[in-house]
Amino acid sequence: MTTLGGTGVHAGQETPMVRPLGTADTVALRLLCERHPVANVFLSGRLEAARSADPSDLGGTVLGCFSGRELCAAYWIGTNIIPVQATPETNAAVAPALNARPRRSTSIIGLSGPVLDLAERLSAWGRPRWIRADQPLLQLGGPPLIEPDPEVGVVQPADFETVFRASVEMFCEEVGISPIAQGEEGYRARVGQLIGRGETFARFTDDLGGWPRPGSLRQVLFKADIGARSRTVAQIQGVWVHPHRRGEHLAAPAMAQVVLQTRRRFAPIVSLYVNDYNTRARRTYERVGFEQIDTFATVMY
Template identity: 40%
Template sequence: MLTTRAHVRLLGPDDRDEFLALAAEDPVVNVFADYRARVTNLEPRGLGGERWGRFAGDRLVAGCHMGANLVPVQCTADDVTCFAEPALARVRSTATIVGPHPVVAALWQAVGERWTAPREMRWRQPHLQIDRDPDVPADPEVRQTTPADLARLYPACVAMYTEEVGVSPETAGGKDLYRARVQQLIARGWSFARFDDEGRVIFKAEVACATPYAAQVQGVYVHPDRRGEGLAVGGMAAVVALVRERIAPTVSLYVNEWNAPARAAYERVGFTETTRLSTLMF
């Protein structure tokens, strides 16, 4: 495996247990990288990218997942700059950089002059989590979705993604891939929704990744015609209860700093802020 004077090298299956131990130092913030390591055993083909590590002697002290998402793991600002060269090699295949704000800022300072300019920079996104029962009653009409719900659920997923990211997931021939992703989440029991009497999705959310420690929620959406009614509060309370019962003991998510209604809803449910993340989108 490649090694440099900075003691940075590519990780592989033999490094899996040490990498999981590193991620477990903050298992909620590191849930994505932890999850990907568990399901792929750090095999590059399964990862859809590479996993790099920085070592102090023989001890792994920092890591970086580099695929469609570039995600630092337990990095200081000094650690992450050591991953600049392998990161630059992936400039055309990385869609997002996401991680704790000081770490992402340090990485961007190291690579920004040589990297494609992001189409959007979200610098201080509150990272929220809850590891107990929600503070408000759960909406009893929110449930895990089934394959029979796909035709109604998929348009809501597309609408949420487009609104949040600014680009439709169906662009550039992505429809089949995105539809398969929605089907996969349904099959895993990671998709939750409430439907109205006309069969429309009026609230939905999904689990993006999960480990024995935590599950990260994404794709929270309320139909535009029903916003302002408090559906997100009861809906997220239901998601928290269902996820903690069936998937993982801690539920996390991150939210845009400017999204005051969403932040207020999560606070009412009982989520608390633990750190600030940054997301750079390409």
């Protein structure tokens, strides 16, 4: 397992200076993200789209940690907190600012060591709802190793409602709460955005082995989304197989098709992260050709 890149701050050095980033920091932030393109794909993608580190362009705040004039770490602050090239030293510098403001973020996501260390320092945030400390970060930079499923394709807007229902089920199963518990509007917008950009893949079926739903026979058999992407990396999220058809070895060929299409249309490297205990999924991704390059963690509040 390889950890790529590092920062310029080490134990014993002066405490990093923390401030919000702006337009003048755009190049420095881009170079920081490039130290680990796979781990930092979320912020890299945002930065590429906005072409600026200004909060009004990025759609969220980024706190930067500086060692002298060098940007040595950054923290995306939005619905999630996503550390970029963080260390215990930069976490110690940024934690007081996070503890001093009301918590609006629901999770911390990123490389395991920095994420778990940061969570320990956020005393004002209360006890996390759950901690997933070992999520292998996988990548595939070539063609899939198995034959793709040709029935998996890009979801069209006409299938929004069917895919939306499957997305809700996937989220409930993965996170343990409903994404529409406080209202549907936000989650519907997110699903619609992914479909509109051609970033959701699915295979549909009219036969779930005797498990039709009232009012509609057409169901999602398999789905996956591109949750984040840059010019070089696309991160797959939201992988789901209908519960009534699991164990039929459908996921590996379906994922192979997602990899094939994603590499053709978006980025040469396809990545994802998976819970360490999900041995079935890990075997599936291994069959497709994914290899572990690092470890993520997710802390949810």
